[in-house]
Amino acid sequence: xxxxxxxxxxxxxxxxxxxxxxxxxxxxxxxxxxxxxxxxxxxxxxxxxxxxxxxxxxxxxxxxxxxxxxxxxxxxxxxxxxxxxxxxxxxxxxxxxxxxxxxxxxxxxxxxxxxxxxxxxxxxxxxxxxxxxxxxxxxxxxxxxxxxxxxxxxxxxxxxxxxxxxxxxxxxxxxxxxxxxxxxxxxxxxxxxxxxxxxxxxxxxxxxxxxxxxxxxxxxxxxxxxxxxxxxxxxxxxxxxxxxxxxxxxxxxxxxxxxxxxxxxxxxxxxxxxxxxxxxxxxxxxxxxxxxxxxxxxxxxxxxxxxxxxxxxxxxxxxxxxxxxxxxxxxxxxxxxxxxxxxxxxxxxxxxxx
Numbered sequence: 001x002x003x004x005x006x007x008x009x010x011x012x013x014x015x016x017x018x019x020x021x022x023x024x025x026x027x028x029x030x031x032x033x034x035x036x037x038x039x040x041x042x043x044x045x046x047x048x049x050x051x052x053x054x055x056x057x058x059x060x061x062x063x064x065x066x067x068x069x070x071x072x073x074x075x076x077x078x079x080x081x082x083x084x085x086x087x088x089x090x091x092x093x094x095x096x097x098x099x100x101x102x103x104x105x106x107x108x109x110x111x112x113x114x115x116x117x118x119x120x121x122x123x124x125x126x127x128x129x130x131x132x133x134x135x136x137x138x139x140x141x142x143x144x145x146x147x148x149x150x151x152x153x154x155x156x157x158x159x160x161x162x163x164x165x166x167x168x169x170x171x172x173x174x175x176x177x178x179x180x181x182x183x184x185x186x187x188x189x190x191x192x193x194x195x196x197x198x199x200x201x202x203x204x205x206x207x208x209x210x211x212x213x214x215x216x217x218x219x220x221x222x223x224x225x226x227x228x229x230x231x232x233x234x235x236x237x238x239x240x241x242x243x244x245x246x247x248x249x250x251x252x253x254x255x256x257x258x259x260x261x262x263x264x265x266x267x268x269x270x271x272x273x274x275x276x277x278x279x280x281x282x283x284x285x286x287x288x289x290x291x292x293x294x295x296x297x298x299x300x301x302x303x304x305x306x307x308x309x310x311x312x313x314x315x316x317x318x319x320x321x322x323x324x325x326x327x328x329x330x331x332x333x334x335x336x337x338x339x340x341x342x343x344x345x346x347x348x349x350x351x352x353x354x
Contacts (some may be wrong), residue, residue: 004033004263017174024159052091055322059094077108079146084114085154089127147230215279238271246270286352292333
């Protein structure tokens, strides 16, 4: 039993079952025992590896994407260059390196990282030591200015609620106590206005997930982009419409029971991109595009070939494998999707089609 499990068991004994969102929030963000509060989870020595850690090419492509959109919108200055959930700072470091020779981009950029973990803030400070960086606690704390933001594997870590449909309405999936272990349980059937639009495409027994924190964040991004210009590029795994139980836990790069390692395993769920698009009022959004297609349109294969010319042996093999992992349909290329929010009336940004 982990220290957080012990605390949760005592809480459940006193107050009864809690929502899955409450459980995820405790596991990920508890100040003393939360996953992100106590460790650097990235890379071979952690629990998972994100695209920026796989290859510099990922961040380079996104950097050039942002620079092109910035130029297409008239090179506003100053502007906010932001990333929520920036991990070790690897992606932002690659973005800044790729854009270093874009005239005026760095002079106009004000880099802001949105990070709750003190441990990860230190890693970001080390990685970005040569750049002026400001840390913020939320999107709402960013300056009122043109906003160019990239969110890679950010929304999948936000706590979700799960609902199972039955003949009498929706029953919420909860976390409860069963003796000396945690277990899933179902709440009482009840109607749910937020899921009225899902009655037409679900059947009894189907599970639908909601992410309460996502809509306000997307709404805030949309407000800023509508008012000041910019774009928000979102890359994550998921699909257009939530259906099914997608909660997963990873520990040492292996899937584990989400209830068995509370506070010591990463918890995520697939992103419902339709819900994000619905929340983005006042701006346009692109078509949902697979990550592999998006990166290919930006020129990642040409970049991979250029880098390969200086490599041989194991280094070349690893480079080829990284390109495949980022783009191939059977790896990250199809599971991960991309969508961009842009001002109304603007042309689709690079990598997207009308």
